[in-house]
Amino acid sequence: MSKETTTRPMGRRGHGPMGGGRPVVKAKDFSGTMKKLIRFMKPYYPVIILAVLFAAVGQILAILGPKILGKATTELAEGFMRIVYNTGTIDFDYILKIILILVGMYIISGILSYIMSIMMATITQKTAYKLRKDISEKIDRMPFKYFDSTSHGDVLSRITNDVDTLQMSMSQSLSQIVTSVVSIIGYPIMMLTISWQMTLMALCIVPLSLLMVSQVVKRSQKYFKRQQQYLSDVNGHVEEMYSGHIVMKAFNGEERSVEEFNEHNDHLYETAWKSQFLSGLMMPITQFVGNLGYVGVCLLGGWLAAAGSVTIGDIQAFIQYVRSFNQPISQLAQVMNMLQSTAAAAERVFEFLEEEEQLPETENPVEVFDENGNTQIKGQVTFENVHFGYTDDKIIINDFSMYIKPGKKIAIVGPTGAGKTTIVKLLMRFYELNSGAIYIDGIKTTDMRRSDLRALFGMVLQDAWLFNGTIMENLRYGRLDATDEEVMRAADAAYVDHFIRTLDHGYDTVINEESSNISQGQKQLLTIARAFLADPKILILDEATSSVDTRTEVLIQKGMEKLMENRTSFVIAHRLSTIRDADLILVMKDGDIVEAGNHEELMKADGFYTKLYNSQFEEE
Template sequence: MSACSKYFEFYPVLFPLAIVFVLFNATISSIPAIFMQNVIAIIEGSWQTGDWNAVEGKILSFVAILVTLYVLSIISGIAFNQLMAIITQGTLKKFRVKMFAKMQTLPIKYVDTHNHGDIMSVYTNDIDTLRQMISQSFPQLLMSGIAVLTVFSIMVYFCLWLTFVVLIGVIAMFFVTKRVGGGSARYFIKQQKTLGRMEGFVEEMMNGQKVIKVFCHENESKADFDRINEDLFDDARKANRYANILAPILNNIGNVLYVFVAITGGILLVADVPNLSVSGLAMGISIVVPFLNMTKQFVGNINQVSQQINAVVMGLAGAQRIYELIDEESERDEGYVTLVNVREENGQLVECEKRTGIWAWKHPHSSDGSVTYTKLTGDVRLFNVDFEYEPEKPVLHDISLYAKPGQKVAFVGATGAGKTTITNLLNRFYDIADGKIRYDGINITKIKKSDLRRAIGIVLQDTNLFTGTVMDNIRYGKLDATDEECIAAAKLAGADDFIRRLPDGYRTMLTENGANLSQGQRQLISIARVAVADPPVMILDEATSSIDTRTEAIVQRGMDALMEGRTVFVIAHRLSTVKNADVIIVLDHGRIIERGNHEELIAQKGQYYQLYTGAFELE
């Protein structure tokens, strides 16, 4: 879809009105040539006849009309600028809203496979190039283009001989613009992409600054940055080299053309050649002098058009990247089973609006129009699940396991064994290639993703806190939670003690992902965030990995209380944290090689036994 159609979509009244003002101004800018021709013709006629009586009145009437038109032009110019300010900023606002809204619908795979800095570049650099195109380049291009057509029409009206001379110069300008401008546009597009790549690199280096310093990689990082920066410099240099060459060439062609028009006009006057024109006016000084001014105006507007083309190309390149983001395929959700509040009446589950603490899966059946309610208990089962992130590169093979309500299932294995992948599949961050996953007996592909994820709490190894108070971050897990519920969740997670010792307690502002907190404290808040959501199924992805031993003991007590009666999946590298699991699943290269509780696996003296006794390392 073109950019222009988008403007009409956003501002179907204001944008056409702005175009009318542009057309009016462009037309007015071409009128002085007509007035000049008439004034010179009046003076020339009076000179020949010797009658000067009516000259002053006629000239004053022309001046009055011209002044009136210029006043209207000033008014329309002011109105146009005001409208364009609204249209430009409003359009950018709507694009940002559409982009961010689209980001919320994209699958996790998109975020995993795209450089975050490059995505940010779309919100900043590409939006800015679009701003320049809408507010400056496009109006100037339109105005200059209309002026070129208007002036050319007047030229044809005045004299075809001189118009033919101008056309020769226009043809030369066209070939120069095509040759030079085409190369400029190509490199401007490359520059835009390289700029996004550089911003992605800078963001990556900022996030990894501690690692860079720990391993003394400052010089290597600078060298990598210099390579990307050199590519950006090279693309920008070539783009601007072509762009900067174009203007002087066109200006000089215009100067030469002005001379040729003057010479041709002089020859036509001296030779007394009959004027060939639409107007039927006789060849004279009243034709040649305005024509020279129109030639300069004509060339100037063509030069403006050629200069704006590069800015328009950059804007279109930015718009293309914006549309690529907006047009990305959203996360698919064919689910129709929803999670609802219910109450029990006479042994039956009855749906209700009020929060009761009892949840059920609402399952409509298209075959007979009936609806069944299945109580949410947290029974999760996988049947012969296969999965691959990329075709022909399987990650999981024939995974079958079950977790009954209230059971604690632990995944153990080396990095890349598939532990985190299984939890990603439970949340439907990715969809399985084969097999089935059932939640309370319902295939999770039938459950709406938002409801499925509400029924599964997850504490990640990498903690993400958002700008806001500590209370806001805990409430993130349940937006309608009261302060008392948030505090109770913090106590359960063992976070209440340190939170109360913060400068403003629960009202302490957190910024930069909680940079003013220790890693362990941030993890405790993230655990409290899950606790307040009160999900029946929990996933703990190495949840205590960043907590010291003393804090871990505090957290573990809270976690034990939190896990009471819930189905829990635990990913652990410290095997001491999974000893009390009901089932321990040992994974190796995407396959289950052992399963059982701690005592059973120790008795088997297999890989778990070797890991636990230190015969070889987990990682």
């Protein structure tokens, strides 16, 4: 069966797969979104708690290291002085014992960190996997009206860009939050055990560092925001130019396109340069302020050592703590930025997962297929007082009633926007009725499973849809369990077998992603063959010959006529000359059936159909 296509408005730019490194984007509801994300990760709570414990213990062992190492330094210094004054020697056994303890601590810390990183990576990958799985399942439950009002790029962005952003930021931030918090608490405690005076000196620089960094962040945020907007403009322009490059070249739009790209690119360069420059200032600023504190600690430590208040090893350990103290603060600031990105991405994902779904299946559906996949459905279709509108305030199908016998050919004609395609969308329950009912062989369509209902239909649309794969795979899409022989018989019935065998690889010929290595007419014949293979009870045929040559049109018409034999068929007709033999012609105007009858009856009535037919004849 051919895939239905609908016209969709373009969404916001910059949500396609072309986005590069993205600046921080803030969520509308940070706390609410983070709570949802935490609840979403509930199945992994035990692993997360264990990973947090491993990270905390590993970081605590790493924090204790400098203090223990200081004891070895003190023993070396004091032992050296004992040698100088000939009062003793260096206790190398004591130093060796300290070194072995340190090696053991660092090994354990490294192992715990390694295990923690594996656990965190597993959690983030499973979370991303579950999100993608939930989005994929959600797409199948979404009503068609959502995709009519939302661009493909926006949906694609949520399942790719946003989940990737969520996964990457979570994998980096979860472990860093634990280690940074433990370090921010642990370093001052260890520093206080050495000297409260030096600790006070070291901590005095923290407010200064935070003040300067906050000023930089405040000024850089506006440029990051603009950078995101201009990046979207560049991505959107490039995407449009590549997707419509034939039209652009046909109308000599290259120069104008390049000028517009350069304009967007210049804006992006200016804002990206400023944002990156300002964000790049944070590290030098924190290092500069940290060095000021480092100098102060060295001077104060030297004075305290001379006074005998602290040992040389303690000063060495304290200096290591001071040098390391700024690092978790910077990491925590980066983590907060990453959490903003996490929340923004998670918010878009959860927005999609919380969208209104299509109506659930009926609790006790009528079984229309037996265990072997056979059905007794003949193809009788009844419309009973059908009202429908894509929005509640704009009804386009008004009180439509019609009884159609099995095996009849029904043509639906009318001007653009009359509601022709809407009728077949309602038949397959792509949209729910506002009121009324549709029956197939007396069974209400809402009393069937959607999958069973749609299995009764075959579709050949004007926009033939094929996917990247072999011709055999594309044809077998009509019935996945079909044998090669059945596929070939269907192709022969659709008058496309000869064409396939003339190809170098026959049925194994690969159709490229755009289906551009075969002609439009050949694509249509393949979709007809696919419908033959599906062997549906009811056919929906959109005029498929408007863009092919006369010889191919004859083949397509022959294939479609053969396909329609003994099947109820709905033909959306654009060329009225092709449906003169229809059993019933429904003439639609502004959502209403204004005339109904066969060609001769409608022409005699000299009404709206006659005007449509004569206008086309005059054009021809």
